[in-house]
Amino acid sequence: IMQLRKCPDGDEECAYISRAGMSPVKIALREVAARVDEFTAAIAGDDKAVKDEPINLKVLRHDQDDMTLVDLPGITRVAREGQGGDGKQLEGMILGMCRKYAEPPESIILNVASAMVDFSTSASLQLSQELDPEGRRTLLCVTKIDQHKESGLAKKIRAAVDTMKLRVELIFAVRNRKQEENDQASSLAKARQLETECIASDMELTEGAELHGYGLGILHLSQQLVKIQLQRIIETLPATAKAIRRKLDELQRRLAEIGHPMEDEQ
Numbered sequence: 001i002m003q004l005r006k007c008p009d010g011d012e013e014c015a016y017i018s019r020a021g022m023s024p025v026k027i028a029l030r031e032v033a034a035r036v037d038e039f040t041a042a043i044a045g046d047d048k049a050v051k052d053e054p055i056n057l058k059v060l061r062h063d064q065d066d067m068t069l070v071d072l073p074g075i076t077r078v079a080r081e082g083q084g085g086d087g088k089q090l091e092g093m094i095l096g097m098c099r100k101y102a103e104p105p106e107s108i109i110l111n112v113a114s115a116m117v118d119f120s121t122s123a124s125l126q127l128s129q130e131l132d133p134e135g136r137r138t139l140l141c142v143t144k145i146d147q148h149k150e151s152g153l154a155k156k157i158r159a160a161v162d163t164m165k166l167r168v169e170l171i172f173a174v175r176n177r178k179q180e181e182n183d184q185a186s187s188l189a190k191a192r193q194l195e196t197e198c199i200a201s202d203m204e205l206t207e208g209a210e211l212h213g214y215g216l217g218i219l220h221l222s223q224q225l226v227k228i229q230l231q232r233i234i235e236t237l238p239a240t241a242k243a244i245r246r247k248l249d250e251l252q253r254r255l256a257e258i259g260h261p262m263e264d265e266q
Contacts, residue, residue, distance in 0.1 A: 002069045007060040016058040019043065024058065032057070050090060052097050063188075065226045069110075070101045075123035095127065103131050106236045108228055110139045115148035115173070119160040135167050137232060141221060142173045145205065146198045154208025161212070172215040172224070173205060192218065 007013050016024035017035050019042070027035055039055045040048075050073055073094050077087045102109045109132060111124045119125060119140065128138040142157060153173070161168045175195040199206060199216050209216050215224060 001054045001056050002071060003056075003058040004064050004067050004069065005058065005060050006064060006066055007062050009062070011060070013061050015060065016056075018056045020053060024056070029059070029061070032059070050093055052093065065222055067222075067225055067229055072098050072101060075127070098124070098127055099131070102127070105137075106232055106240070108137050108139060108225065108232060110141060110225070112141045112143055115142050115145050115153055115156075119156070120163055125164060125166075129164065135165055135170070137228070138166065138170065139221075139225075139228070140166055140171045142171065143176050145173045145202070146175045151204055153202075154204050154212070157208065157214055158212050168213045169215070170224075170228075172217075172221040173199075173209070174216075174218050174221060175199070 013029055015027050015029055015032050017027055017032075017039065018024040019039055025035075036055060036057065043053050043055070044051045054070075075091065075094050075098065077091045101107060109124075109128045111122060111128055113119055113122050113125070119142075125138075125140065129135075132138045140160065142153075145153065157171055157173065158168075160166055161171070175191075175198045177191045177194075181191065181194075195217055206216065208214070215221060
């Protein structure tokens with residue numbers, strides 16, 4: 001569970017990491033990946049088993065918007081050695097985790113799919129359609145657009161809108177940092193520059209975005225996430241406040257039934 005928070009001007013950029021039963025530990029941003037691996041191994045073991053126990057990460061940076069992200073395991077039907085149980089058990093556990101975080105109406109469901117796959121086969125999109133049939137809070141992030149060498153990606157995105165009833169304004173095509181760029185500790189600024197160059201060089205993708213209305217780039221996705229998150233808060237806050245009042249009334253009634261504590265312990 002990652003809380004992204006804008007760092008106050010003049011304060012040092014940093015992060016805090018924790019898990020159940022421990023206090024947050026302050027770490028430098030360059031340590032985040034290594035410490036997440038360390039915490040993952042402590043919870044799930046070196047064989048990358050799947051456990052329904054969150055790692056909490058709070059990241060304070062100057063150049064970012066405020067939002068909270070829950071990064072869930074990809075839905076898989078095949079268990080690797082050491083993951084425990086068979087593929088059906090593993091799939092059931094991951095689906096249960098996904099439902100727990102994606103079902104509340106306050107949540108935004110961000111589906112991440114590679115540009116090279118058939119979007120209609122995405123298990124996460126199928127789950128999103130079940131939990132959000134109107135598609136009001138379902139987003140599709142199409143990644144690795146630089147690796148989709150052949151033409152037709154814009155048409156593929158448009159087909160997903162028609163066949164899966166997705167809202168085109170909630171689809172975004174982005175370029176991720178490649179593994180070698182991660183290994184070289186390439187900066188976010190450099191990653192954004194490479195993405196901008198990649199998008200500018202793909203006329204089919206840019207013309208498709210202008211024609212159909214899907215978004216391009218990480219920055220656009222981030223801005224829309226913040227905007228949609230605010231809309232969800234505005235739409236769901238009255239119901240949340242009502243639920244809190246209802247729970248308080250219920251607790252007050254229960255207290256009245258229990259009565260006042262007796263002064264004499266005997």
